[in-house]
Amino acid sequence: MARIRTIKPEAFVSESLAEVSVEAERTFFGLLTQADDHGRHRDNAAIIAGLLWPLRAEHASVHVEDDIQQLANAGLICRYTGCDGRRYLHIVTWFEHQKIDKPSQSRLPSCPQHHAADRCAPCKGACTRRTEESPTPTRALAETSPNAPRAIDLPAQPAPKPPAPGNGAPSARQDTLDGMVDIPSHADKETAGQDVFVEDSSNSPRNLEEGSAPGSRILDPGSSSPTGRTAPAATVSANQLVGEYIAACDERPPNDVIGHLGRIAKKLLGEGIAPYHIRAGLRNFAANPKHPSVLTSMVNEAMNSRSAGLARPGARPNVPAHQAWTNPVNAATAYAEEL
Structure with missing residues (x-):
């Protein structure tokens, strides 16, 4: 929803605005009226073009995208991805120039770079999804994974030899593994009626000599080429x-x-x-x-x-050139053999 905003006289002598084009400057002033009470807005050139340039057909969304990029390069706006996966932007100096009386709560995610501690609408407070999804260093698991490889998938390996008596403590690598993971023995595991294969499978994986083709992977009996509809081509805008x-x-x-x-x-x-x-x-x-x-x-x-030459006389020597039909002067002479 558009709102009435304030533009200070100093904006027209701003060195930051002087770095962008006049069209980008107008887009910036228009964003002041379209942003919410916290200076946030959707980062979508088509939406912004429809709101700010509805009667200027010559300034399309491709130009608005260029305006937004100029404003971002000048440091006037910040483009970011919210915790919901969508693109947003906010005006960097919003709180320095806009004084909002009783601002309403924003419905958009907060900027992780400038407003990480502010209220995030999807999280109903400080953004927690980015914290939960942030990468953490990999640690040793204290228990086995439920998706561990089954016994049928494991290659046959010889049984480990027991340490010879009198050889001292186990190796340092074994001590490290014992301290990190409590590996249960095979006797403590419950089986689901599956036995360990002690010999390799006769159906070894084959190496494909050529890359796979797009489309359905279902093959007709006796056919060596994929059938069915092919995957649709990627759209180009x-x-x-x-x-x-x-x-x-x-x-x-x-x-x-x-x-x-x-x-x-x-x-x-x-x-x-x-x-x-x-x-x-x-x-x-x-x-x-x-x-x-x-x-x-x-x-x-x-x-x-390529096909334009087929209609020109002489392009194909075996095809005679087209002759327009005309009435003969002497019909009896022209059609003597047919009459």
Whole structure:
């Protein structure tokens, strides 16, 4: 829910805001009105673009993502992952410039870097999930794991030889193991009616000579190739395609060009055109940059360049060129043999 916020006059002479573009500065001022009473908000460029730039079609979500990254690089906002696994952001200097009378409790997770001790909405207090999920050094277990390997999975090993009398204390490694883990003997374990195999299995694992193919692993009797439907191809978004184009450029293109290309790429993907065709068109556009509206023609050229020669006369020597039908001047002469 949007709120009325305060913008100080010093914001327009801020050196931090001067490091970002004018569009990113406007996005920052807009985030002040959309963030909750603790300066937190969802880190989703599409959502922020819909809230702050609804009447500016030329400033799409791909531009808002660039604005957010500029603000993060300037230290004005902090992007983090909450304990629920989602992406969030908060304004770093929120409590220095915003004085909220009776602030409401935040519904979003707290930032683990700046507000680790503040209230976390999913945890109903100080965040405990990050503490529980934090990595801890591995310690020796005092009891056997319930998922321990069964006797059928263990390779056959010779029985240990008892220590010779008079050889002194056991080895240092054995002392360490005895002190760390209380290993029960085989006599103390309860079996489930399974005996230990003392010989190796005749069906030894085979080495695959080639990698596995995608799709169903169920094979028809006598068939050596997988059947069934193949796994769906990974989806590619218009932002990813335009991002690849930007990375291939020597200099960053203007924002209007990026926005125009992003809208065309999104429209082409919506029509069901394969991403590699659009990627080929973007490569042609990068090699010969023109107005962004020609991207559609370049994609069409990449799609149909091979088959375009079939319709031209002379492209296939065995196929005669098409002749338009016309009325003969003298029908009797033209159709004498058929009449």
